Amino acid sequence: KSLPSGLEIGKEIVVYDEVESTNSKANELLKQGYPSGTVVIADRQTKGKGRLGRTWISPSGKNLYMSIALKPGIPPKYATLLTLTSVVACTTALRRYTDIPVMIKWPNDMLIDDKKIGGILTEMKIEGEKIKSAVVGIGINVNMTEEDIPEEIKDIASSLKIYKGEDFSREILIVEIIKEFDKWYQLLEKRQRKTIIDRWMQLSGTIGRQVKIVLADRELVATAEAIDEEGRLIVKLNDGTYEKICAGDVTLLRA
Ligand code: BTN
Numbered sequence: 001k002s003l004p005s006g007l008e009i010g011k012e013i014v015v016y017d018e019v020e021s022t023n024s025k026a027n028e029l030l031k032q033g034y035p036s037g038t039v040v041i042a043d044r045q046t047k048g049k050g051r052l053g054r055t056w057i058s059p060s061g062k063n064l065y066m067s068i069a070l071k072p073g074i075p076p077k078y079a080t081l082l083t084l085t086s087v088v089a090c091t092t093a094l095r096r097y098t099d100i101p102v103m104i105k106w107p108n109d110m111l112i113d114d115k116k117i118g119g120i121l122t123e124m125k126i127e128g129e130k131i132k133s134a135v136v137g138i139g140i141n142v143n144m145t146e147e148d149i150p151e152e153i154k155d156i157a158s159s160l161k162i163y164k165g166e167d168f169s170r171e172i173l174i175v176e177i178i179k180e181f182d183k184w185y186q187l188l189e190k191r192q193r194k195t196i197i198d199r200w201m202q203l204s205g206t207i208g209r210q211v212k213i214v215l216a217d218r219e220l221v222a223t224a225e226a227i228d229e230e231g232r233l234i235v236k237l238n239d240g241t242y243e244k245i246c247a248g249d250v251t252l253l254r255a
Pocket residue numbers: 020021022023024045047048049050051052054056064065066067108109118119120121137138139140
């Protein structure tokens with residue numbers, strides 16, 4: 001399956017058998033002068049990185065490990081929106097290709113039946129009032145089986161194949177993600193923030209749910225109400241007050 005011409009994303013696509021991390025590779029390529037929109041894909045990663053310093057399990061042959069190197073022309077205060085834009089693009093692409101009702105958990109996890117099948121790690125360099133460079137790393141569990149998933153995370157992780165019982169093509173998924181990413185990224189650059197946030201809310205399994213939030217210094221149980229223009233999660237505490245959450249680990253609680 002090929003890509004339409006004229007897209008900014010995927011003008012250059014660099015594919016490796018093995019890298020430490022496609023995020024690190026994408027950052028190197030950007031420094032070497034590759035253009036914004038360069039896509040790096042690997043069959044496996046030896047040091048796949050997850051959010052909050054975690055490891056991203058990256059076996060060969062089954063999953064998608066892909067990074068997009070960007071020079072976004074947006075102010076740093078909208079940095080979180082880049083990640084929200086990315087997860088909107090990926091979730092939309094996944095739904096279109098697989099017909100699975102993939103949901104977003106704030107800020108950027110992709111879930112099926114409340115189990116994680118994908119995540120996004122955005123790494124940025126900010127200089128003064130500008131985002132100098134950004135790398136959006138996308139990891140999706142495509143064809144992993146139950147046996148491939150480590151015991152410790154069996155309750156919280158899944159894959160497209162585990163849900164649907166069939167294999168999916170990584171190539172088709174890559175093409176769909178690049179096309180959607182190009183579209184949503186253009187909207188971000190054109191400051192169509194409301195369109196992005198509305199779509200995020202539509203795809204979100206977080207809004208309206210009771211959530212537990214682990215912050216650096218405390219834990220909260222609250223109802224997720226919305227996200228704001230800068231991508232912060234707005235929650236309502238049991239005493240009726242509101243808080244805005246910028247970073248932290250969110251667990252969806254059973255209704
Ligand atoms: C998360 O913790 O949810 C984010 C996981 C992001 C994993 C992807 S796989 C491709 C890219 N390269 C990395 O080292 N990490 C991201």
